[in-house]
Amino acid sequence: MYQEILKLLNFGTLEIEKIVNKITTHKYNPFYYHGALPQFYLWVLYLSGLLLFAYYIPTVDNAYLSKSLVNAWTSVDYITKTLPFGAIFRGMHRYAGDAMVITIILHMIRVWFTDRYRQYRWVQWTSGILLFVLVLFIGQTGYYLVWDDRSLGLTRMTVTSLAWLPIIGQPLKHWFLNGDLISNLTMSNFLFIHIGLSFSLLFFLWIHYVRMTRPVLTPPPAINYILVALVLLVVFLCPINSGQMANLNHQPTTFDIDWFFLFPYWLMAKVSLLSYWLIMFLGVGALTIIPWFIRTKPVEAAEVVTNKCTGCSLCYRDCPWQAIEMVVAPANSRFKLLATVKPYRCTGCGVCVGACAFDAIDVPNLPDAQVLDQIKGLVSAS
Amino acid sequence: MSEKKKVLAFMCERSVEINETDLQNISDVGVIKFPCSGMIQPLMIEAALKAGACGVVVTGCQLGDCFYREGNKLLKERLLGERPPGLKKTVDRRRVLGLWLSKLQKSRFIDDTKEFTNFVTSLK
Amino acid sequence: MNRSHFTIISSVVSVLALLTILVSCLMPFAEIGLNDSTQSYPGWLQSVAGLLVTFYKPFMPIGNDLTKYLKTQGVMTNLGDYAYIVFLSIAMLIASLAIGIVGREDATEKTVIPEKK
Numbered sequence: 241m242y243q244e245i246l247k248l249l250n251f252g253t254l255e256i257e258k259i260v261n262k263i264t265t266h267k268y269n270p271f272y273y274h275g276a277l278p279q280f281y282l283w284v285l286y287l288s289g290l291l292l293f294a295y296y297i298p299t300v301d302n303a304y305l306s307k308s309l310v311n312a313w314t315s316v317d318y319i320t321k322t323l324p325f326g327a328i329f330r331g332m333h334r335y336a337g338d339a340m341v342i343t344i345i346l347h348m349i350r351v352w353f354t355d356r357y358r359q360y361r362w363v364q365w366t367s368g369i370l371l372f373v374l375v376l377f378i379g380q381t382g383y384y385l386v387w388d389d390r391s392l393g394l395t396r397m398t399v400t401s402l403a404w405l406p407i408i409g410q411p412l413k414h415w416f417l418n419g420d421l422i423s424n425l426t427m428s429n430f431l432f433i434h435i436g437l438s439f440s441l442l443f444f445l446w447i448h449y450v451r452m453t454r455p456v457l458t459p460p461p462a463i464n465y466i467l468v469a470l471v472l473l474v475v476f477l478c479p480i481n482s483g484q485m486a487n488l489n490h491q492p493t494t495f496d497i498d499w500f501f502l503f504p505y506w507l508m509a510k511v512s513l514l515s516y517w518l519i520m521f522l523g524v525g526a527l528t529i530i531p532w533f534i535r536t537k538p539v540e541a542a543e544v545v546t547n548k549c550t551g552c553s554l555c556y557r558d559c560p561w562q563a564i565e566m567v568v569a570p571a572n573s574r575f576k577l578l579a580t581v582k583p584y585r586c587t588g589c590g591v592c593v594g595a596c597a598f599d600a601i602d603v604p605n606l607p608d609a610q611v612l613d614q615i616k617g618l619v620s621a622s
Numbered sequence: 623m624s625e626k627k628k629v630l631a632f633m634c635e636r637s638v639e640i641n642e643t644d645l646q647n648i649s650d651v652g653v654i655k656f657p658c659s660g661m662i663q664p665l666m667i668e669a670a671l672k673a674g675a676c677g678v679v680v681t682g683c684q685l686g687d688c689f690y691r692e693g694n695k696l697l698k699e700r701l702l703g704e705r706p707p708g709l710k711k712t713v714d715r716r717r718v719l720g721l722w723l724s725k726l727q728k729s730r731f732i733d734d735t736k737e738f739t740n741f742v743t744s745l746k
Numbered sequence: 747m748n749r750s751h752f753t754i755i756s757s758v759v760s761v762l763a764l765l766t767i768l769v770s771c772l773m774p775f776a777e778i779g780l781n782d783s784t785q786s787y788p789g790w791l792q793s794v795a796g797l798l799v800t801f802y803k804p805f806m807p808i809g810n811d812l813t814k815y816l817k818t819q820g821v822m823t824n825l826g827d828y829a830y831i832v833f834l835s836i837a838m839l840i841a842s843l844a845i846g847i848v849g850r851e852d853a854t855e856k857t858v859i860p861e862k863k
Contacts, residue, residue, distance in 0.1 A: 251726075258726050261684065265853035266722075268846050272686035321823045328827050356689065452691065462849060465842035469835035476832050479821045554706055558660075560691035589690035590661025594697060597665065597707035603657065611654065612669055618627045618652030619673040684855070701859055709859075720857030727855075734856065 242533070249353040273459040274350045277343035280459060280467055281336045282441065288333040293435065295319050295326070298427040300387065300488070312387035312427055313485040320482065331475030334498075337379050339471055341500040344372055358531035360451075360539060360561065360587045367448045369528050374437060374444065379501035381434040387427070388483035390495035395422060397505055404513040422488060451585060453560050540604040541586035542593070544579050548600035551577030555592035555601055561585050564592060627652030629739045630670045633681040634659040636689050638723050638731040648732055650739050651679070659683070660693025664700055664709045667718055677717040677742035679735050684724045694722055717742055755847060762844035769837040775802045776829035780809020 257271045266272060297315040308314075319326035348368065351357045357365040380398075384391045402412040414420065418429035449455040458464070483495065497506050508516050541563075556564045556579060563585035569578040579601065581592075590603045599608045628650040633640070635655045645653065656662055659682030667678045680701070682694030699705035701720055709718070719738050723731050775798075778786045782803070784795040791798070812829045821828060 254724050254726050257684070257687070258724055261724075264846065265850040266684045266686045266855075267849055267853040269686065272684075324824070325827050325830075327821070327824055328831055354689070454692065460849065462842040462845040465838040465845070469838040469842070472831040472835035472838075476816075476828050476835075479816065479819045479828065481820045558696055558705075560660075560693070560696075587690055589658040589693060590656060591658060591690060591693050591696060593661045594663050594693070594700070595660075595707070596663065599663075599665070603661065605657065606661075608663070608666075611656075611666055614654050615630060615666065615670045615675075616673050618630060618654070619670065619675045620626065685853075698857055701857060703859075715859040715861045718859055720859075722855050722857070730855070 246353070246355060250355060253350060253353045268460060268462055270459070270463060271350060273456060273463060274343070274347045276456050276459045277463075277467065278340045278347060279445070279457055280464060281340040281343060284336040284468065284471070285333060285340065286438070288329045288336065289435070289438070291329045292319060292326075292333055295323060296385070296431070298385070298431040299424045300422060300427055300486075301424065311485075312385060313482065316386050316482055320480070327479065328472075328475060331480050332471055334382075334480060335471045335474045335478075337382065338498065338500045339467070340375060341379070344375065348372070352530075358534060359536065360585060362531045363451055364448055365531050366528055367444055369524065371441065371444050371448060373524060374441060376501060376504075378434060378437045378441070380504075381430055381437070383498070383502065384430045385427070385434060386482055387486050389486060389492040390483055392422075392486035392488070393492040393495055394502070394505060395426075396491070397508055401508055401513055401516065405517065451562050453558075453562050539583075539586060539588040541583035541588065542581050542590070542601055542603050544581060545600045545602060546578065548598050549575070549579050550598055550600070551575040551579065552597075553577065553579070554595045554597065555579055558595040559592050560589070561587055563587070626674075628676045628743055629679060629735070630654065630675045630677075631679040631681060631735060632656060632659070632662045632666065632670075634683060634693070637681050637683045637725060638728050639725055640728070640731075644728065644732060648735055648739070650743075651735055658688065658690045658693035659697050660688070660690060662697055664707050664713075668710055668713055671713060671717060676745070677719065677738060679719045679721060679738055681721045681723060681731065683722065685722045687724065698722070714745075716745060755851070759844050759847055762840050762847070766837050766841045766844065769833050769840065772802070772805060772833045773830050773837070775805070776809070776812075776833050777826040779826045780806060780812065780829055782806065 253271075257269060260269050260271060264270075270277065295315060295318065297310055297312060299311045301309075301311055316330070320330055321327070351361075351365070380394065384395050384398075399413055399417060402416055403409045405412065416429070417423075418425040449457075459467070486492075497503070499506075504516075504520065507519065511519070551566065551569055551573075553566050556566050563582050565580050565582060566577045567580050569575050579592075581601075588603055588605065590606070592601045593603055593608065602608060629652070631640075631651050631653045633653055633655055635657060637659070640653055645651070659680060662680055667680070670678050680697065682697060683689065685694055685698065688694045696705060698720055700708055701718065703709070709715070719734070721731060721734055780802070782799050784792065784799065787795050787798075809829065812832060813825055816825050816828055
């Protein structure tokens with residue numbers, strides 16, 4: 241049943257891509273760069289964030305004992321209203337974040353529908369879920385940093401939800417606020433979480449990419465221009481205005497929701513904290529275990545024909561899965577190196593067979609000899 | 623398997639899907655399926671031509687859409703001699719054709735294969 | 747590929763390239779507010795300021811529209827920055843279209859291997 245639905249979805253994706261191909265050709269089809277799109281937006285976010293970081297002051301009340309009030313909100317206000325192009329970079333930082341979430345969801349849906357998420361791809365899928373959760377959390381911390389009404393509301397909601405958790409609740413709350421109350425230390429903690437976790441994304445991206453040879457990291461320039469231009473147009477169409485400066489003596493009751501990042505808070509306001517945490521944990525858990533729902537017969541890994549392998553490393557270079565390792569050949573060999581297959585990484589695709597000029601590697605499903613027999617059978621049948 | 627096939631099509635099982643009626647439609651063509659077009663060795667193409675085939679059509683998915691990430695791209699580079707191993711010098715380049723089509727482009731495959739078959743059989 | 751096809755493509759691309767340059771020229775003009783005031787021009791530009799204003803005159807209604815829209819959205823300062831990115835993004839979109847048209851030439855669904863010389 242599930243398989244049937246998946247097959248339909250796969251055909252749907254192919255149909256859409258076929259139409260897009262008619263317009264853009266395969267070279268500029270954004271669907272063929274689905275993983276590179278969020279990666280590109282990550283660079284946009286790093287750059288725009290760097291510029292905002294230069295002017296941002298992470299305090300709740302007056303910093304530097306200056307005469308006029310200098311805090312997070314006023315520094316953001318300065319960036320938006322006075323700094324040349326400050327408003328633009330702020331807008332880019334926010335909307336590139338939204339765009340990153342959209343492209344991540346697109347990426348996720350495509351790998352799901354085209355069945356490219358399970359078996360030998362489980363590392364990519366699970367690290368991808370982790371990355372997605374991290375991106376959402378980093379985006380939320382970005383909303384605290386502005387320190388307007390909404391930030392205060394979100395901070396208080398987060399504190400309540402964290403403190404509710406048994407055993408780890410109080411320590412988490414203490415970590416989150418960097419103390420027991422909202423203070424200047426809280427803001428610097430938020431800034432640290434926001435920036436520190438952003439860079440930890442790179443580590444998890446490394447795990448995301450580590451089993452892939454030559455991962456597609458950047459779309460072609462023409463697509464990049466469109467990606468940036470779209471963000472810029474949104475920055476113009478929906479310019480960002482801060483709300484009122486947060487007032488610790490006042491509890492904000494309503495605020496606008498950014499649906500890409502702040503939907504958990506919408507949920508939190510609707511249901512009890514118990515259901516909230518249940519939905520969150522079960523949701524993430526369910527997404528994580530999806531790859532193991534389908535049982536398929538395990539991959540039969542490629543096998544090296546040891547006495548034919550010359551150690552030329554062509555298969556090692558071509559394998560798209562980093563599944564072949566060149567090891568030192570045994571002492572009685574005429575050659576220096578020997579290819580070995582890591583069976584837990586092998587997908588059985590046979591790219592190594594195509595790369596081998598000596599028939600020295602075979603996929604058990606379809607050995608070379610069988611292919612040659614088929615060729616002879618078809619050509620010389622009488 | 624009764625008659626001799628003039629052209630062999632080496633196909634990725636995830637690109638164009640060919641059924642029995644289509645095969646009768648292009649009766650000169652014999653099909654061998656591979657898990658990925660990246661598995662096709664230049665040696666196999668040479669073997670097919672040596673065994674007496676007039677031509678070889680190699681079919682992979684749309685470039686950029688390989689299920690196994692880059693099989694079709696690597697094969698294309700091998701055919702063009704940009705990546706080892708390549709075709710031997712003695713192989714008649716005219717008798718090899720690469721097609722990069724998605725599962726839904728069957729009619730395109732049949733048209734191109736027919737045209738190619740006519741072209742190859744007219745070569746001496 | 748035949749010759750007429752090639753001419754059509756190259757003419758389309760050159761039109762798009764010219765458009766990109768034209769829109770890019772509007773960017774600095776947008777930044778100072780898309781109006782005929784020449785005060786914020788640097789000294790070395792003052793001598794040709796009149797000429798520039800005549801060139802930019804047809805685009806001033808756009809400037810008014812942009813300003814009006816931004817005011818309704820609550821933007822009160824640095825309006826020029828927003829106008830600048832509008833033209834920047836339009837220039838980028840046209841440029842990507844041009845690059846795409848040039849680049850799609852070697853996109854292929856069919857590989858015919860060239861004969862060895």
